[in-house]
Amino acid sequence: MPPRVVTRQRVLPSFDFAQDPERAKRVEGLRHPMRPRAGAAYRAPFAAGAWEPWLRVTRCLLAGFVLWLLCLSVVTAAEPQLLVGTAKRDLTPPVKTPLAGYSRRGGKPATGTLDPVSVRAVVLQAQDTTVALVSCDLLIIDERLFEAVKARVRAGSSRPIALLLAATHTHSGPGAYGQKFLEKLSMGHFDPAVFDFLVTRIAQAILEARATLQPASVRYAAAPTEGLVVNRMQPDGVVDAEVTVLAFEDRRGAPRAIVVSFGAHPTTLGAWNMRLSADYPGVLARAIEERYPEAMCLFLAGAVGDQAPVKQGERFERPKWLGEQLASRVLALLAQATQGTSDSLQVVQRTVALPPARIRLGPVTLPSWLGRSLVDDDASVSVVKLDRIMVFGLPCDVSAELGLDVKQRARRAGYQPVVVGFANDYIGYCLPERLYRTISYEASLAFNGPTTGSMLVEELKRMMGQLSDQ
Numbered sequence: 503m504p505p506r507v508v509t510r511q512r513v514l515p516s517f518d519f520a521q522d523p524e525r526a527k528r529v530e531g532l533r534h535p536m537r538p539r540a541g542a543a544y545r546a547p548f549a550a551g552a553w554e555p556w557l558r559v560t561r562c563l564l565a566g567f568v569l570w571l572l573c574l575s576v577v578t579a580a581e582p583q584l585l586v587g588t589a590k591r592d593l594t595p596p597v598k599t600p601l602a603g604y605s606r607r608g609g610k611p612a613t614g615t616l617d618p619v620s621v622r623a624v625v626l627q628a629q630d631t632t633v634a635l636v637s638c639d640l641l642i643i644d645e646r647l648f649e650a651v652k653a654r655v656r657a658g659s660s661r662p663i664a665l666l667l668a669a670t671h672t673h674s675g676p677g678a679y680g681q682k683f684l685e686k687l688s689m690g691h692f693d694p695a696v697f698d699f700l701v702t703r704i705a706q707a708i709l710e711a712r713a714t715l716q717p718a719s720v721r722y723a724a725a726p727t728e729g730l731v732v733n734r735m736q737p738d739g740v741v742d743a744e745v746t747v748l749a750f751e752d753r754r755g756a757p758r759a760i761v762v763s764f765g766a767h768p769t770t771l772g773a774w775n776m777r778l779s780a781d782y783p784g785v786l787a788r789a790i791e792e793r794y795p796e797a798m799c800l801f802l803a804g805a806v807g808d809q810a811p812v813k814q815g816e817r818f819e820r821p822k823w824l825g826e827q828l829a830s831r832v833l834a835l836l837a838q839a840t841q842g843t844s845d846s847l848q849v850v851q852r853t854v855a856l857p858p859a860r861i862r863l864g865p866v867t868l869p870s871w872l873g874r875s876l877v878d879d880d881a882s883v884s885v886v887k888l889d890r891i892m893v894f895g896l897p898c899d900v901s902a903e904l905g906l907d908v909k910q911r912a913r914r915a916g917y918q919p920v921v922v923g924f925a926n927d928y929i930g931y932c933l934p935e936r937l938y939r940t941i942s943y944e945a946s947l948a949f950n951g952p953t954t955g956s957m958l959v960e961e962l963k964r965m966m967g968q969l970s971d972q
């Protein structure tokens with residue numbers, strides 16, 4: 503009698519090879535894994551009992567797959583959604599290009615290079631938002647330069663990139679790129695080749711940074727410094743000596759970008775210097791990049807309007823001293839920086855119509871029709887929000903008091919603020935009305951009347967409120 507294979511479910515036919523050699527030959531060709539040993543009962547491949555080990559294996563595999571999916575979703579949720587890319591380009595213009603910074607230089611050509619000038623870009627991306635934070639070793643970013651870079655970036659990128667294009671405000675950087683009369687006074691005659699060179703290099707840095715995006719997280723720190731900055735308008739005036747640091751780190755915790763904001767005019771080198779230099783921000787950036795060779799250090803000038811750098815040593819020792827002092831504070835701060843979650847990135851940028859131009863030359867105020875032809879009648883302001891971090895971009899030489907006003911409001915609302923001047927545009931000095939009324943260099947360069955500074959600060963606060971509500 504052929505043996506019967508009994509399963510829990512049903513009884514299925516089987517046969518004995520010894521009793522049916524012809525059939526045994528036919529099944530010899532089968533290479534089923536369940537093929538019986540010689541003389542053993544053959545179980546038809548479709549028999550339920552034969553499938554049982556397979557079902558067990560399949561069930562195990564399915565359970566493992568589901569478990570893997572669950573683990574994957576937990577890991578994905580815990581990982582930062584922020585992507586960060588960095589790039590740097592040299593900004594050394596053709597030889598004999600004038601320096602930008604002091605009208606006393608009279609637009610004379612530079613005599614060489616003291617230290618490199620660069621553009622450094624950090625591109626941030628989370629979900630549908632992409633932002634470039636850009637630090638250029640330039641005196642200012644005027645509207646034409648900003649618009650030209652924006653157009654070049656738009657042409658080279660498949661998705662929109664919001665720009666926070668800022669100048670470090672070095673007073674020994676490349677000149678000849680401003681077309682307005684007042685710009686020519688401080689940076690020499692306009693040279694379209696220099697303008698195009700700067701646009702090209704800045705756009706290249708942004709697009710390259712965009713192409714190097716990697717997962718990252720962010721940390722924030724802020725702390726006062728001592729003995730590095732003074733008020734240059736009033737001996738007892740407001741001083742904001744705080745340095746703020748954003749550290750963007752990769753999955754290993756290694757810094758990829760360190761963004762430093764500090765409010766002291768990069769004027770350690772005076773009009774007497776005729777060689778290209780990034781001033782103390784260059785010393786700072788190189789010191790940080792030497793410590794972290796895989797990272798890029800971006801200096802963003804804070805509310806420097808009425809803030810002068812403390813100068814130690816002889817002439818060329820001054821930028822070195824201040825840059826190194828600041829670098830040591832930044833390196834110490836990096837150890838204390840708090841971790842953010844960094845998965846929510848938002849940007850708001852507005853163009854604000856300014857009060858009519860009021861250009862004052864001592865006691866004389868130019869008629870507004872003439873003033874309008876010399877300076878801007880609108881200003882671009884920006885807020886970049888990265889979870890609890892808020893970066894405020896202002897298009898001016900903003901005073902410490904106004905910068906502090908923005909920072910304090912942000913902190914009261916639970917945010918970690920970074921104030922950036924010389925961003926996306928340039929409209930001169932932004933001062934509180936009290937300082938606008940003084941007879942001073944800074945007040946004479948506040949071109950759009952007494953309320954422009956407070957107007958821009960109020961606009962930033964409104965933008966902050968709108969971002970908070972979202």
Ligand SMILES: [Zn+2]
Binds near residue numbers: 671767807899
């Ligand atoms: Zn300035």
